[in-house]
Amino acid sequence: MKPHENLDPLLIAGKPYTSRLLVGTGKYKDFAETRAAVDASGAQIVTVAIRRTNIGQNPNEPSLLDAIPPSQYTLLPNTAGCYSADDAVRTLRLARELLDGHELVKLEVLGDPRTLYPNVVETIAAAKTLVSEGFKVMVYTSDDPIIAKQLEEIGCVAVMPLASLIGSGMGILNPWNLQIIIENAKVPVLVDAGVGTASDAAIAMELGCDGVLMNTAIATAKNPVLMGAAMKKAVEAGRDAFLACRMPKKLYSAAPSSPTAGLITPAA
C-alpha cells in the first residue's frame, strides 16, 4: 500500500476521498463506455449535467444514473451551459431535488459560447446565492488569483481554476498563476478543464493542486478506458512527486551519481 492512500485523503467539505481525480461523463459513445472509463480512472466524484427530459421518448431508455448509480459514486451535478447566475442557481436547485437533497455541486457560469471562457462576475453572484442556500459549491473559474480568493471567501468548498479552456486539451498554460492560487488557498484547489494527456495531469499535481477534474481528455481519447487508467496513474504520480519534493533544478551538476573514487587506472 502506498503511504498516502490512507494518510493523504482529498478533503472536500469535510469528506475524505482517496482519489484525487474527478471525471465527467460527457462525450462517451454509450453508458457502458462511460462506466468502464470512470472505473478505470478510479474517480469517486463524477460530474453529471442537468437537462430537459425528452417528452414522449422511450420510457425504457437507459438512464445515466443506472450506469453511474448515486449509491456508488459521489455525483457532482454541474451547471454547464449556463450563462447567467440565475440559470445556474435554478439548475442546481433542480439537481438537489433530483439527487435527494445532495448539496455538493459544481458551479460554472460561462461567458462566451465560442471559447467557453468563464464569466466570473456571474459566477460570484451565483456562488453567493448557492452558499446562502446551503449548497457545497466547487467552483470553476479563470486562473485569476484574486477571483479564486474571493470565491473561497464567499464560502465555496473548492476552487477549480482552468488549466486552459474547456475541451481544448492545451494543458497548463499558466503554472505561475496556479501556483499563486494554491499558495493563497485554504480550500482545495483543483485544476478543471484543459488537461489533454497524462503529463498535464501530473504537472498539475506536481504544482501542488489538490486534484484534477477532466472529461474530454478521457472521453475523446481513441481508447477512453486506457486513458482513464493513464490519468489515474498520472494524478497519483504527480501527487507523490509533490509530496516527495523534487530536487532543485540547476543548469548542470558537478556531482555525478556514480562514485568519483575507485576508477580503474587509465590506460598508459
Added chain:
Amino acid sequence: MVTITVNGQSHQFEQALYFAQLIDRLGLAGKRLAIERNGEIVPRSQFSAMSIEDGDKLEIVVAVGGG
C-alpha cells in the same frame, strides 16, 4: 381546459392534474426527474399532493452525461 408549457412546448389537458398524473401522461413514469414550476421547485414528495394550474411553465429535467 388547462394549458401548460413543459420544457418550452405547450400541452393541453381537460382538467388540472396532480404532478404524479402529469408524469404518467407525459410517459415519464418511473424516471428519476425533477420539476420546476414558474421558477420554483416542486418537491418530489409533493407530486401526489400538488397539481398543475393553467398557465404553468414547467421545466422537467434529468441527469445526463456532462463534464
